[in-house]
Amino acid sequence: MDDAAAVVAPLAATKAAPAKQKSVRFTKARLFYRIDTFISTKRGQTAMLVGFGASLMVVCGLFFSLLKQGVPVTLHNSASTTAAPTPAPSDPESQTDVPSTTDAAAASSSSGSGSTAARGNKQVSLITCIWECWLFISDPGAQADQHEWNKRVFAACVSIIGLFYFFVILGFVVDSIRDKMEDLKKGRSNVVERNHSVRLTTPTHTDGHLQLLLGWSDKAVSFIKQLCLANESEGGGVVVVLAEMDKEAVEAELESQLEPADYHGTKVVVRSGSPLIISDLKKVSAHTARSITILATSIDADKSDAACLRIILSLRGTFKLQGHVVAEIRDIDNEPLVHLVGGSDVETLVSHDIIGRLILLSARSPGLSRVYNSLLGFDGDEFYCKTWPEIVGVAFKDLLPRFPNAAPVGLKTSHGKIVIKPAMDYKIAEGDEIIVLAEDNDTYKAETDPVLVPPVTTTHPILPLEKVQEKVLVCGWRRDIQDMLVLLDNFVERGSQVHLVNELTVGPDDDASLA
Known part of the structure; x- marks a missing residue:
């Protein structure tokens, strides 16, 4: 046993020495690491x-x-200090008893500290x-x-x-x-605002308050231009853009497409960041926004809707929102999921289907696109929706005299249902919002005393349209092309033809699906 211990002890010592050296090297490396971290x-x-x-x-x-x-x-x-002369004493004995000032200074100097x-x-x-x-x-x-x-x-x-x-x-x-x-x-600094509108990917109107755009797409510039027109009646506003692009690139694109007169007193502030990151949402004060609009990006539809869903989860899970959220969805199949996550505070808009219908209707009726442009933009008259307690109980047919500067076209019931051209004898209930067509939101109001309108004495009969078979040429392809063909089939006469021109190879199965 003693011999074994004698053999093991040197081996243990040789193993301990490298371990100790490694420990020392590790300690030095860790010290330099901490110094570098502190200095950085x-x-x-x-x-x-x-x-x-x-x-x-x-x-x-x-x-x-x-x-x-x-x-x-x-x-x-x-x-x-200098040595003061000592007066010569008259008595010789006093010379030995009284020390001189010089001696006292020397003694004090010699007995002082080492400083x-x-x-x-x-x-x-x-x-x-x-x-x-x-x-x-x-x-x-x-x-x-x-x-x-x-x-x-x-x-x-x-x-x-x-x-x-x-x-x-x-x-x-x-x-x-x-x-x-x-x-x-x-554009990495914070935006300190309250009661503003947050625009995820593009901005929106906020009655003179701050509008916020999170993200950037090909629709952003035109959307900002419409916002500036909407804010003109309010004396201008603030539009904040939060995009993943560089601030200089966004501002250069705005300067190249918008003239200074197009802003109409509205200030555009650009911040760089991602609407998917919570810290960037805090940077633009999304939690104090009056309204939030999430626009779809230019990428794939499923990826765009997934990003929109993540933004809604970040907003509802992190902030206590003060306003409502409007989200643009690319695929109608994802709309129920957004409603499930967002709840009643989130409104969805399937822009892909709506734009497809507008294109189809404008193609059949030349000039209809200018009508849509005037109604949906802020350049002419547009739709407004608001409650008016003073007209509760009034029939819908009697609303026209009460809005001399607007044209009532429908209403939004207290249950959230949109009704265009309701029954003329419908009584306005409490909580109903009247949908009108007006120049701006401050150019009309409900009058308590109706304006007298002279009755129409002459009428002209509505001539029926001539039924003709149509030939429609569709260039390109959409993933919802079948839905557009079904909608077109409801408008055209029997026997009409549709010709599709695109780069896809159509087989027998595709012909059956389109039939």
């Missing part, structure tokens, strides 16, 4: 500069005090030496007051060190200013 932060850089500057002045002050030949150093400011050195009759404060070294560091011209070569050389060395020190400080200051200017250019 702005707080660490500031602390390093302050500490290095203070240490430099103290060390240089100590060395400079040693160069002052014949001058003892004290920690406090004290006036230089002073008896090099002469003058005393120089350590704080004064440190102050002189600070003058050497900050002002190289202070060397002119030094007349001894050893002090001149010391002052020159301190000034050179001071130049490098201030170069480092200047570098940090320039870097901080560059970072701040870069943040401003890239």
Whole structure:
């Protein structure tokens, strides 16, 4: 057993030595790692500069005090003292009893602490030496007051060190200013607003308050232009754009497509970020927004709807929203899922199907596109929806005299149902919103006293349209082409033809599905 222990002990010692060396190396590496981590932060850089500057002045002050030949150093400011002459006493015995002032000063100097050195009759404060070294560091011209070569050389060395020190400080200051200017250019600063409208991918109207756009798409510029028109009656507003593009690129695109007169007093603020990141949503004050609009992006429909769903989850799971959310959906099959996640606070708009219907109707009726442009945009008359308590109980047929500057076309019931051209004898109930066609939201109001409208004396019969067979040419392809063909079939006469021209290869199965 003793022999075995004697063999194992050296082996254990040889294993422990490398382990100890590795531990030492690890400790050094960890120390340097912590120093690098500390210096990489702005707080660490500031602390390093302050500490290095203070240490430099103290060390240089100590060395400079040693160069002052014949001058003892004290920690406090004290006036230089000179030996006062002692009056000659008349009595010889008093000469031996009363010590002279010079002897007392010498005794006091010899019995003092080690902070002073008896090099002469003058005393120089350590704080004064440190102050002189600070003058050497900050002002190289202070060397002119030094007349001894050893002090001149010391002052020159301190000034050179001071130049490098201030170069480092200047570098940090320039870097901080560059970072701040870069943040401003890239749009990374916060937006402090309340009761504004948040636009995820594009902005919306907020009655003079801030409008926020999260994201960027090909519809953003035209949407911002419509917002500026809508805000014109309110004296302008603020539109905030949060996009994943660079701030400079977004502003360049706006400047290339919009003239200064197109803003109508509205200010557009651009911020760089992603609407999928909660910190970026906080940066644009999405939690205090009056309304939020999420527009679809230009990518695949499923990816766009998935991104929209993630934004809604972030908004509802992180913030306590003050307004409603309007989300644009690319695929109608994803609409129930958005309603399930968003609840009653989220309104969906399947723009792909709506745009397809508008294209189809405009193709059959030339000039209809200008009508839609006037009704759906803010350049002409547009639709407005609002409750009017003073007309509760009034029949719908009697609304026209009560809106002299607007045309009532329908209503939104208290249950949220949209009814266009309801029954003429329908009584307006409490909570019903009247849908009118007006120039702006501040150009009309409900009158309590109806305006007298003269009755129509002459009428013209409505001539029926001539039924003709049509031939329609469809260029291109859509994923919902079958739905568009079904809608077109409801409008055209029997025997009409539709010709499809696209790059896809159509087989027998495709012909059967389109039949």
